[in-house]
Amino acid sequence: MRTAKLRPCPATRNPAELKAMTVTTLLFASYADILGRESLEIVIAPGSTVGDLLQRLRAMPGGERLPPAPLVAVNQAYSRLDRVLTVGDEVAVIPPVAGG
Secondary structure: OOOOOOOOOHHHHOHHHHHOEEEEEEEOHHHHHHHOOOEEEEEEOOOOEHHHHHHHHHOOOOHHHOOOOOEEEEOOEEEOOOOEOOOOOEEEEEOOOOOO
């Protein structure tokens, strides 16, 4: 009789993986131009805030050109920089809009 070997799921093999989560970040207009892409999947620590995510963006090449406090939406609702993010959140970084 053959016995099956049980393998741990990937997340349980490395405890460090349990200490991270991924959020989708959408960039528009000049912000997409600055960072060279329209969306990013960014891995952050649980308990991270919108402000923490923006620091990660600023650490990327070109990111230093982002303003100190851009307009941000989380899951399609405007958000403050101190909002704590959760797994699967979608964060949009919105540049100033002019027109009439």
